[in-house]
Amino acid sequence: MHQPLQLPVQQPPGCGMSNLLSSSASAACAILKGSVVCSTVRGNPYAGLVSHLRAAWLSGKTRPLEYRVAQLEALGRFLEEKKQDILEATALDMGKPSFEAYFTEILLCKNELNDTLNNLSHWMKDEHVDKNLVTQLDSAFIRKDPYGVVLIIAPWNYPIHLFLVPLIGAIAAGNCVVIKPSEISKNTEKLVAEMLTCYLDSDCFAVVTAGVEETTRLLENKFDYIFFTGSPSVGRIIMTAAAKHLTPVTLELGGKNPCYVSDTCDVQNVARRVAWGRFFNAGQTCIAPDYVLCSVEMQEKLMPALREAITEYFGSNPRESPDFARIVGDKQFKRVRALLSSGRVAIGGQTDEKERYIAPTVLADVQPSDPAMQEEIFGPILPIVVVANMDEAIDFINARPRPLAIYAFSCDSKVVNQVLERTSSGGFCGNDTLMHVTLTSLPFGGIGNSGLGKYHGKFTFDTFSHHRGCLHRNMGLEAINSPRYPPYTQQKLGLMTAAFEIKRKGMCTLL
Amino acid sequence: MGRMAEVVGRARAAFSSGRSRPLEFRLQQLRNLQRMVQEKEREILAAIGADLHKCGHNAYSHEIMGVLGELALTMEKLPSWAAPRPVKKNLLTLRDEAYINPEPLGVVLVIGAWNYPFVLVMQPLIGAIAAGNAVVVKPSEISEHTSQLIANILPQYLDQELYPVVTGGVPETTELLTQRFDHILYTGNSAVGKIVMAAAAKHLTPVTLELGGKSPCYIDTDCDLAVACRRITWGKYMNCGQTCIAPDYILCHPSIQSQVVENIKATLREFYGEDVKKCPDYERIINKRHFKRIMSLLEGQKIAHGGETDEATCFIAPTILTDVSAESKVMEEEIFGPVLPIVSVKNVDEAIEFINRREKPLALYVFSNDKKLIKRVISETSSGGVTGNDVIMHFFLATLPFGGVGNSGMGAYHGKHSFDTFSHHRSCLIKDLKMEGTNMVRYPPSSQKKLDWAKFFILKRLNKGRVGLIMLALLGVVAAVVIKMAFY
Numbered sequence: 001m002h003q004p005l006q007l008p009v010q011q012p013p014g015c016g017m018s019n020l021l022s023s024s025a026s027a028a029c030a031i032l033k034g035s036v037v038c039s040t041v042r043g044n045p046y047a048g049l050v051s052h053l054r055a056a057w058l059s060g061k062t063r064p065l066e067y068r069v070a071q072l073e074a075l076g077r078f079l080e081e082k083k084q085d086i087l088e089a090t091a092l093d094m095g096k097p098s099f100e101a102y103f104t105e106i107l108l109c110k111n112e113l114n115d116t117l118n119n120l121s122h123w124m125k126d127e128h129v130d131k132n133l134v135t136q137l138d139s140a141f142i143r144k145d146p147y148g149v150v151l152i153i154a155p156w157n158y159p160i161h162l163f164l165v166p167l168i169g170a171i172a173a174g175n176c177v178v179i180k181p182s183e184i185s186k187n188t189e190k191l192v193a194e195m196l197t198c199y200l201d202s203d204c205f206a207v208v209t210a211g212v213e214e215t216t217r218l219l220e221n222k223f224d225y226i227f228f229t230g231s232p233s234v235g236r237i238i239m240t241a242a243a244k245h246l247t248p249v250t251l252e253l254g255g256k257n258p259c260y261v262s263d264t265c266d267v268q269n270v271a272r273r274v275a276w277g278r279f280f281n282a283g284q285t286c287i288a289p290d291y292v293l294c295s296v297e298m299q300e301k302l303m304p305a306l307r308e309a310i311t312e313y314f315g316s317n318p319r320e321s322p323d324f325a326r327i328v329g330d331k332q333f334k335r336v337r338a339l340l341s342s343g344r345v346a347i348g349g350q351t352d353e354k355e356r357y358i359a360p361t362v363l364a365d366v367q368p369s370d371p372a373m374q375e376e377i378f379g380p381i382l383p384i385v386v387v388a389n390m391d392e393a394i395d396f397i398n399a400r401p402r403p404l405a406i407y408a409f410s411c412d413s414k415v416v417n418q419v420l421e422r423t424s425s426g427g428f429c430g431n432d433t434l435m436h437v438t439l440t441s442l443p444f445g446g447i448g449n450s451g452l453g454k455y456h457g458k459f460t461f462d463t464f465s466h467h468r469g470c471l472h473r474n475m476g477l478e479a480i481n482s483p484r485y486p487p488y489t490q491q492k493l494g495l496m497t498a499a500f501e502i503k504r505k506g507m508c509t510l511l
Numbered sequence: 512m513g514r515m516a517e518v519v520g521r522a523r524a525a526f527s528s529g530r531s532r533p534l535e536f537r538l539q540q541l542r543n544l545q546r547m548v549q550e551k552e553r554e555i556l557a558a559i560g561a562d563l564h565k566c567g568h569n570a571y572s573h574e575i576m577g578v579l580g581e582l583a584l585t586m587e588k589l590p591s592w593a594a595p596r597p598v599k600k601n602l603l604t605l606r607d608e609a610y611i612n613p614e615p616l617g618v619v620l621v622i623g624a625w626n627y628p629f630v631l632v633m634q635p636l637i638g639a640i641a642a643g644n645a646v647v648v649k650p651s652e653i654s655e656h657t658s659q660l661i662a663n664i665l666p667q668y669l670d671q672e673l674y675p676v677v678t679g680g681v682p683e684t685t686e687l688l689t690q691r692f693d694h695i696l697y698t699g700n701s702a703v704g705k706i707v708m709a710a711a712a713k714h715l716t717p718v719t720l721e722l723g724g725k726s727p728c729y730i731d732t733d734c735d736l737a738v739a740c741r742r743i744t745w746g747k748y749m750n751c752g753q754t755c756i757a758p759d760y761i762l763c764h765p766s767i768q769s770q771v772v773e774n775i776k777a778t779l780r781e782f783y784g785e786d787v788k789k790c791p792d793y794e795r796i797i798n799k800r801h802f803k804r805i806m807s808l809l810e811g812q813k814i815a816h817g818g819e820t821d822e823a824t825c826f827i828a829p830t831i832l833t834d835v836s837a838e839s840k841v842m843e844e845e846i847f848g849p850v851l852p853i854v855s856v857k858n859v860d861e862a863i864e865f866i867n868r869r870e871k872p873l874a875l876y877v878f879s880n881d882k883k884l885i886k887r888v889i890s891e892t893s894s895g896g897v898t899g900n901d902v903i904m905h906f907f908l909a910t911l912p913f914g915g916v917g918n919s920g921m922g923a924y925h926g927k928h929s930f931d932t933f934s935h936h937r938s939c940l941i942k943d944l945k946m947e948g949t950n951m952v953r954y955p956p957s958s959q960k961k962l963d964w965a966k967f968f969i970l971k972r973l974n975k976g977r978v979g980l981i982m983l984a985l986l987g988v989v990a991a992v993v994i995k996m997a998f999y
Contacts, residue, residue: 058867060891097955097957098957099955099957099961099962102962103953103965103969107965107966107969107970108969110970111969111970114970129908129910129911130910131908131910132907132908132909134904134907135904135907135908140905140908140910140911142911142912143889143897145893145916147916148893148917224917232715235715236712236713236715239708239711239712239715240709240712240713242708242712243705243708243709243711243712244705244709246701246704246705246708246720246722246917246918246920246921248921248922251715253715265944266944266945269944269945269947270944272947272950272954273950276950276953276954312954312955313954313955313956314956315956321955321956322956322957323955323956323957324955398527409944410944411944413941416941420612420939420941424614424617424935424937425937426937426938427937427938427939427940428612428937428938428939428940429939429940429941429942430608430939430940430941430942431941431942431943431944432940432942432950435603435604435940435942436609436938436939436940437938438601438603438969439598439600439601439604439609439938439940440601441598441599441600441609442598442609442611442938442939442940443611443936443938444938447616447693447935447937448617448693448715449715451715452715452716452717453717454936466893466916467912467923468893468894468895468896468897468916469895469896469897469905469908469911469912469913469923470889470896470897470898470899470905470911471897471898471899471901471904471905471908471911472882472885472897472898472899472900473898473899473900473901473904474900475734475735475738475739475878475880475900476735476738478738478741481741481742481745481901484572484745485741485745485781485782486782486783486790486792486793487782487783487784487790487792488568488569488572488792489568490568492568493568493571493572496572496576497576
């Protein structure tokens, strides 16, 4: 979709240096420490910004532990001091309930921050590795090097969390970072552009506000890592752009996350957990249960349980509940509304275009050919597709692109394990929804169409680090090396084989 | 349907059947590979010899030994690598099962290179099989004898549908790259690396690119020059310089340049005798195209040693260039030949600056008696890997990840790193359908009380001690009961 060109966002005075570029196609200028650097290259208005960050990177200032800790603590202060602004901005952007906003945008981010601050010095240390016979007297370790200047592109649905959590890892790993928040969550974008940079070192961290066209320009620059969260189709574009510079990427994408409900289960609890996961943020969650697979009998049982859970959560008129969000934009609203003509509306179905309100909706007897089953729903609609049994559910899942998450509910742990073992997905949660991503020790990422790479906790630090294999040898003891030098003899070969080859345990070797 | 689509389709169907997943199957295939390497050793050495004029000993130590070592390591460790990896839990998940499950990705493509044509196909293949994938193997057509041999012998030992070998040149590889794979490991140059990644992007296929660059070698004035030069000579001229991690060029103070040259000359005599051309231990350039390419790098250079060539046999003598200018052609591209330029630098600062002005290399070498200097060079530069006081050797330690950064590549493999590269690390959280009590804090309608409980359960505190954790755990259990009673 063609976005109009954005006006440059000016930094309020007293906020340190301006660090954002005009995105007009004519001469673009960056103001750097009193001197003006203009990039007159028409198509690359961000060249100045990127080279400024690269110069800061080359100066080495982001590498010391103390620097990284200081920047991370500043992020913590941002979350604490701008808490209210964040809650307000996300409420304006998509009617995000303040409980949800607090939970995902503040609490979970603080979690990641504390996890990182608690462990950073340990993560940064050289990782010593087991040595073989030849290297016994050497020092062998994996060094965690920053990549350099990295780019984080965030989506609109959890607009703070989805740039901040990667940012924590990028800073922790010692990089300079360009942050590109989503232009669709306009209020949060403005907040981030105006306020974040007051907390961070503007030599090394910049926020770019950009629509589709400007982001394309931005991607023409060489970055040392690109972290993207968004749709698979844009993911392809990002990776193609990255390929031009051999830039490694992490792509956190999406898909249709199936939710299998077996016949043996506590229906009320299932309904609560599924409804919670589906209607959180009005369904605009990459790991939301996208559709339910269950038997026709279970569909019968689930329906009243779901109705009860929805009423418990949002009251008899969810439109009046402060705990239910709205769709982020008109385009998205129209797209999701069109999906309602699938199966039959068993619960909800009401919409209001002005408010971009779609009621928590459950669709029964949905067919695989229905609109709701053709794309990721990303809205508060839960289709139920009837299958005969678990095997049919597994076949159904495996016939489709691998999703970001798979959910399976059953009192029988064997059923849960079967679904886990016979399918493939980014992550898996048995007997609940969403929760696997709140554990920072579990890697969060997709597979196939749902993405590549992973993060959260130490995985974010590792994502933004180059793991450099280092061997520091002894200058002496040259005699040990002599078998490897020409002229080659059978005897030398025998010695080499003995020194290098790792024998399988339990196998005897005749020398 | 094209031939490639057919081959890949068959591999995918074979993978979907599930038979590559059981550990016993993977171990069986690896054992078969081991048998293949042992039983076909002579043929393998002959093929490599035909491609690169490489003597049996060299071929064995460069290519066979590493493969056997990797096989032994992988077979021994596979059960532990493939086992679910439990993770640390938080208060909320204390009663749950939380672990990372390593799973196969699906159908993997391995594209080999011609310089070490056997090991560069085999090592990735071992990791990919170990991780439970189907693997399409595409050896380099430039090392045609080895490529043909692999195409012949692999199907004799391995499951033919799961691990097909595809031969061919650019057109076949291009067609192959239009197919969807679940991971591509490519070894070769940066230009083709970009093409591979762009093709992979269409299918959102993760890639490991083992590329190249100019691996610098800094020799400090404070070092045992005789030892350093012997090690450098070994690493530079092995395989006639056609090694992705060969020391590409030397950086040193002009005062030791002539000593370096003398030491290397002496070592060359020691290694290859008086007449290198007659020495069976010295290889040849792979083909005329590369021969001509390397020749053109010598134009206008001061040849301190070597320079003899013979186009008919693609022979280039071990050559040293001195007083090389940083702007000359030989300093622009990866040499990949037996030509060693020496560039003068005043000190280590200049060396570091020189290195950092250029693309990140695959390997970096520094020779010095001063440990602090070596540490400094490592800390102030970036490269795929490093060996201090030697060359090449970090490649042979399987516990070190082997890969590039920036222009020299992305991703890594060897040993467990191969297994991890070719696996999907799936997060698994298995909860109880009961114990709904603790979930109540997250459900709407929201309240301050619920928010406070949520903070209690979720929020990691800074610098938690172990005792604190146990206390919190106990409190958590109490809290769960209390909440259940309060909200039910």
